[in-house]
Amino acid sequence: NNGIKKPKGYTVSYHANPEMEQMHFGQKHPMKPWRLTLTNKIVMAYGMHEAMDIYIPRAASSQELKDFHRGDYIDFLQRVTPSDNTWDPDSQTYAYNTGDDCPIFDGLYNYCSLYAGASLDAARKLTNHQSNIAINWSGGLHHAKKNEASGFCYINDIVLAILQLLLHHPRVLYIDIDVHHGDGVEQAFWSTDRVMTLSFHKYNRAEFFPGTGALDDTGPINNASAGAHHSLNVPLHDGIEDAQYIKLFEDVVKPCVRQYKPTAIVLQCGADSLGGDRLGCFNVNIKAHGACVAFVKKFNLPLLVLGGGGYTPRNVAKAWAYETSLCIGAEVHPNLPAHTPFLEHFGNEKTLFPKLDFTRYENKNSRVYLESVVMGIMEQLRYLQG
Ligand code: TV1
Ligand code: CA
Ligand code: ZN
Numbered sequence: 311n312n313g314i315k316k317p318k319g320y321t322v323s324y325h326a327n328p329e330m331e332q333m334h335f336g337q338k339h340p341m342k343p344w345r346l347t348l349t350n351k352i353v354m355a356y357g358m359h360e361a362m363d364i365y366i367p368r369a370a371s372s373q374e375l376k377d378f379h380r381g382d383y384i385d386f387l388q389r390v391t392p393s394d395n396t397w398d399p400d401s402q403t404y405a406y407n408t409g410d411d412c413p414i415f416d417g418l419y420n421y422c423s424l425y426a427g428a429s430l431d432a433a434r435k436l437t438n439h440q441s442n443i444a445i446n447w448s449g450g451l452h453h454a455k456k457n458e459a460s461g462f463c464y465i466n467d468i469v470l471a472i473l474q475l476l477l478h479h480p481r482v483l484y485i486d487i488d489v490h491h492g493d494g495v496e497q498a499f500w501s502t503d504r505v506m507t508l509s510f511h512k513y514n515r516a517e518f519f520p521g522t523g524a525l526d527d528t529g530p531i532n533n534a535s536a537g538a539h540h541s542l543n544v545p546l547h548d549g550i551e552d553a554q555y556i557k558l559f560e561d562v563v564k565p566c567v568r569q570y571k572p573t574a575i576v577l578q579c580g581a582d583s584l585g586g587d588r589l590g591c592f593n594v595n596i597k598a599h600g601a602c603v604a605f606v607k608k609f610n611l612p613l614l615v616l617g618g619g620g621y622t623p624r625n626v627a628k629a630w631a632y633e634t635s636l637c638i639g640a641e642v643h644p645n646l647p648a649h650t651p652f653l654e655h656f657g658n659e660k661t662l663f664p665k666l667d668f669t670r671y672e673n674k675n676s677r678v679y680l681e682s683v684v685m686g687i688m689e690q691l692r693y694l695q696g
Contacts, residue, residue, distance in 0.1 A: 314357045314640045322638050323363040323441040325428040326350055330448055333421045336413050340588055340621040341462045343421070348627035348652060349447050352662075353634050355650035361638040363441065367431040369423035370470070374430060378469045378498065380457040387464060388419050412459035422465040425449050429467035429616065433474040436574060436612040443613045443637045447630050450578040450618030452492040453520060461490065461519055462619075468578060469498040471614055475574050476504055479612075483572035484508065485563060487602055488580020488618040489590040491523030491543070495578075501530055501537035506570045510559065510583070512591055513545030525686045539693040542566065544683055548591045549673035552598035554680060555583075559602045561684045567609055569691045575611050579603060579633060580618030581626040585666035588621035593668040596629045603633045613637075624655060628662050 331347040353359065375384045383406055390405075392414050398405060408414050415421075425448040432444035452468055453461035468484070472495070475482050484499075486492035486509040499505035515521045523543040530537050544562060567575075582590040584599055607613060615637060620626030635642045646653060646660045653660060 314361045314638070314642070316361045317639050320639075321363060321441045322361065322443045322445065323365060323432065323435045324353070324359070324634070325365045325367045325432045325444065325446045326448065327366050327424050327428060330421050330424040333415065333417050335415055335462070339413065342621075342623050343448075345620060345623035345626045346448055346617075348623055348655070349630045351651045352627055352631035352646060355647040356631070356635065356642050358631075358634055358638060358640065358642075361640060362445075362634075363435075365431060365435075367424070367428035367446075369420065370427035370430055371423075374470065375423065375426060375465055377473055378456060378466060383457045387422060390414050390418070392416060407458040407460055411461055412464060418464070425451065426465045426467040426470055429471040429614070430474055432614055433471040436614060437475060437478040441612075443607070443615060445615045445634060445637060447617040450488070450580060450616035452486060452488065452578055452580075452618060453490070453494045455494055455497065460494065463494065466494045466498065468492075468495050468576060468616060471616075472499070472505055472576060475576070475612075475614070479573040480504065481506070481570060481572045482574050482576060483566060483570060484576045484578070485606065486510065486578040486580070486618075487559070487583055487599070488578055489583040489587065489592055490580065490619060491520055492578060493520050493522045496523075496541045499537070500541060501535050503536040503540050506540045506542065506566065506572065508542040508544070508562070508566055510544040511546065512548065513543075525683060528690050539690045542687055542690060544687065546592070546683075547674035547679070549668075549671040550592050550594065550675045551673055552593075552595050554675060555592070555594050556598050556601050558680055558684065560605055562687050563605065565688060565691055569694045572611060574614070575606055575609065576614045576616065577603065577606050578616045578618045579630065581620030581629045582618075584620070584622070584625050584629060585668045586622055586625060586670075589619065590621070591671045593666075593671060593673060595666060596625065596632055596663050599629050600632050600636050604636045607637065624659075625664065625666065628664065632662050
């Protein structure tokens with residue numbers, strides 16, 4: 311291998327089931343489970359698997375899925391086939407918000423129960439003290455609701471994993487760097503103070519999915535509710551750049567950890583916040599995206615690392631492989647190993663840190679705007695003391 315060693319006294323577990331990588335959402339659909347194959351090939355080509363405990367996770371049981379989701383919705387996912395999904399003429403949609411964004415494809419239920427099983431196994435490795443960091447790149451599907459699909463997400467594996475952590479942990483901090491708002495996770499824990507949710511995202515109520523996550527949406531308005539001030543949102547404009555993003559992330563996450571004192575952290579690493587993403591609109595490089603992971607690791611708390619969005623597969627795979635190396639604390643050569651499968655797929659950019667396409671989005675985030683966002687977050691955190 312490349313001399314990558316297991317870190318001493320420190321365990322990283324990697325949960326990946328190749329069965330789900332073969333799934334297809336449909337020809338033109340931006341979600342490509344195949345990006346996970348690409349990620350795993352890079353991880354293995356570097357020999358990173360030598361430094362981690364590798365698990366091929368089982369599928370979650372329908373009972374486990376029902377710990378968050380409504381029974382009739384899970385029964386529907388289990389039963390429905392591409393040919394028999396029924397159109398509801400009243401709402402002009404298919405059942406449970408399936409349709410264009412969330413199509414019914416062959417193997418859908420298997421796909422859902424596999425990524426959920428992986429997140430549950432990963433969470434259990436943390437609560438058993440068998441891992442310090444547990445990674446599931448197939449999870450992080452933050453839009454799924456209790457009784458409906460949303461934004462390419464059917465089962466909310468993040469909510470299920472956090473519920474698992476809450477059996478052993480008094481407080482869990484959820485951090486979400488996907489370019490979209492982590493609305494499903496926010497909604498699930500809106501009225502509790504045992505989970506703090508913190509999402510960084512592009513925000514435009516009318517024009518960018520899902521349209522929620524304004525700076526002042528911080529939990530129930532009623533101060534008597536435990537959840538008040540425990541949902542934090544960092545709304546951003548197009549084109550945010552590396553230095554701004556890293557500073558903002560650190561300026562927000564550090565005081566959240568200091569004030570909230572979580573005993574475990576869940577980090578959703580959606581890679582659609584990278585520059586050049588097919589659906590995203592930020593100008594963040596892979597090194598800066600990874601800097602967020604490295605920063606969170608430094609708190610030395612049990613850490614669940616999840617995937618999420620990411621629609622330019624060659625960049626997603628590099629980002630997640632690089633972030634795997636940061637989790638194990640291994641220095642990897644920036645050039646992809648010559649024996650990496652699918653190397654031809656990466657064209658001229660056979661490096662972990664390609665030049666991304668920043669031409670599509672001009673930076674609309676002023677220094678003054680970002681300072682006002684940090685102030686807004688600090689204001690919420692002041693309510694937590696006492
Ligand atoms: C089929 C084929 C579906 C091509 C969907 C982009 C497609 C999109 C497609 C698409 C697309 C969205 C909306 C509009 C809701 C709709 C994994 C009624 C080229 C976590 C989910 C984004 C992001 C949903 C998921 C969004 C995640 N954008 N081509 N669909 N309205 N949906 O805007 O956060 O990354 O785009
Ligand atoms: Ca986000
Ligand atoms: Zn996204």
